[in-house]
Amino acid sequence: MSANRPRASYHHGSLRETLVRACLELIRAEGIGAVSLRRVAREAGVSPGAPYHHFPDRAALLTAIAGEGFAMLEERLVDARAAAPSPSAALTALTETYVRFAHEQPAYFHLMFRPELAHPDKDEAAKEAADRSFQVLCDTVADCQRAGDVPAGDPGPLVTALWALAHGLASLWVDGPLDGRAKGFAGSTEALVAQVAQGVAAVLAGAARAGVRLGP
Amino acid sequence: MSANRPRASYHHGSLRETLVRACLELIRAEGIGAVSLRRVAREAGVSPGAPYHHFPDRAALLTAIAGEGFAMLEERLVDARAAAPSPSAALTALTETYVRFAHEQPAYFHLMFRPELAHPDKDEAAKEAADRSFQVLCDTVADCQRAGDVPAGDPGPLVTALWALAHGLASLWVDGPLDGRAKGFAGSTEALVAQVAQGVAAVLAGAARAGVRLGP
DNA sequence: TGACAGGTCTATGCGGCGCTTAGATTCTGA
DNA sequence: TCAGAATCTAAGCGCCGCATAGACCTGTCA
Structure with missing residues (x-):
């Protein structure tokens, strides 16, 4: 600088x-x-x-950046959903977008999810962007259920699983452990992530066809 | 002390x-x-x-603890798989065990997966325990495929997805973001995790019945 | 038994850290 | 125009990781 x-x-x-x-x-x-x-x-x-x-302490600076990150992520997720040709494709795109965001912007991603660094949960703007991002996923799952692309029933576990799947892929990639194992599976981590995202959609569609119903 | x-x-x-x-x-x-x-x-x-x-630097102390953590996790995963009555139940148990470990031992979990704190990838014992843990998952998935409990085909994406799912649930729970959303879904995060783990097994079984085949 | 070598711990010091306070400088609007 | 607010610097506190030098203890071997 x-x-x-x-x-x-x-x-x-x-x-x-x-x-x-x-x-x-x-x-x-x-x-x-x-x-x-x-x-x-x-x-x-x-x-x-x-x-x-300008910032009361170090965490406040990092929290401000985390808030920016949540806004960026929301924008990307909204765009990805809008650009997808079908509810099922949107679901795949959301996963890939989440993981790609983390990989391209690890600085933001770290600050968004490490409570020892920043506290976006205490920042109104960040919280609202995070809520809206989560709602994008919920809405997309609802679309998929209406279209019969994923099992019917309680969407809670499904939404949670999809979020966790994307977050897990992102974390494991950004923090290192995934890269080594991915080489043996798909050649590159990018390719593996794409396979996973598409595989999930295929499995959910198959389960829907088989009449699986989600619920407590 | x-x-x-x-x-x-x-x-x-x-x-x-x-x-x-x-x-x-x-x-x-x-x-x-x-x-x-x-x-x-x-x-x-x-x-x-x-x-x-006793330790060359701070990271070495934390790395030693991370190594212990990988050994503990491996033991729990091996036990969970052995105690399960079926391959499919073993898969569910692995997810629940992974997530429960992270929740009960967040100190270990953090050190195992935060490169800015510790470097278990440079510790032979830790690396081997991590490899064996991963192998437990691979073996269980293979069992499930033989039993027809999960789709046939390339196990790579499936193994990756299951690892990422468990890791994502664990990370989101330990670091905070999951708790708030879980209340609205299942009352408690523990209950939600159980629902997710069981739902995944059900969805995979349904997809297998529907003839879904994994692969590149 | 006693000297001594090597492992274990303390003492001290370096530069960097987060954060606070006091004071200098510049901007703003009444 | 000029007082007060906003912004910045300077200096200092106790903490940190880590390096070095020296004190202490213990096992070993003559």
Whole structure:
């Protein structure tokens, strides 16, 4: 960043935004472990105390970024659903989109789901974006049930399973363990994720045909 | 711990083990964020430098604990599979066991899957326990395919999906986001997890009956 | 028995961390 | 125009991981 280039004026002008960008770049380049407020301030070219005029503490900066992440994820999920030609294809697309988001934006993904780093559950905007994302999944499952593409009955376990499946794939990929095993299965993790997402839709459709009914 | 009770002798005797226990207790009581080598040493009643005679750095202590975790998880998975009356029941039991382990031992679970904390992939014993755990899942899926309880064909995507499903449920539960949504679905997260695990087996069985075949 | 080597622990110090406080500088609007 | 608000710097607190040097204990072997 602009650590060496001195600012023109005493006041930065858009320090808050600059800090957020510097933080993201730092996570991208050196991982979550390298993130400190002092370091972020240094990268942004300001004194170590400056960030505290924009964020009450370190977690607040990270929470702001997490909120951005939830908004980005929601947008991608909405677009993926809208672009899909059928409810079943939408379900597959949601899984792939969730996992791809995590893989392309691991910095956001980490901050969104690590309570020791950020607290998006205490941020109204982040919570609402997360709720709307979840609703996209619920609506898509309802579409699928109406179309007979997935088993009828209580959608709760199905929605939970689909969320957990996508989140598990994303976590295992981003944090490392999946890559090694994927090579033996499908050549690449991308290919394996696609196979899984499509396989799930096929299995759910088959179960629906077989008359399986979900429920407590 | 024994911070206030002075040791009888200059040498501790079993400091390594004491540090591991103190670290686990610290994570349990105050979370991962509270773990520092100095703090662990204080809880164990030794000087801040003492741990470095047993672990080269902080990550090594955490990696040792992660290795223990993989061994514990493997044992539980092996037992769960052995106790199940059928291949299909074994599959359900594996999911429930994985998720329950994470919920009951979040300290271990975190250390096993957070590369910024520990590096179990660089620990031979941990890697082997993880491989054996994965093999338990592969074997169980193979049993299910032979019994016709899950679709035939390439087991890769299925094994991956089941692992990701369990890991996603575990992560979402341990890190918070699942609890809120589960209340609306099944009353409690435990109940929801059970419903999901059983639902998955039912859906897979239905898909097998419908003649679904997995594969690239 | 006693010297000594090696393992285990303490003491001290380095730079970096989150966060606080006090004070300097700039911007804003009455 | 000018006071007050907003933004930034400087300095300091106790904590951290880790390195080094030295104190202590214990097992070993002459």
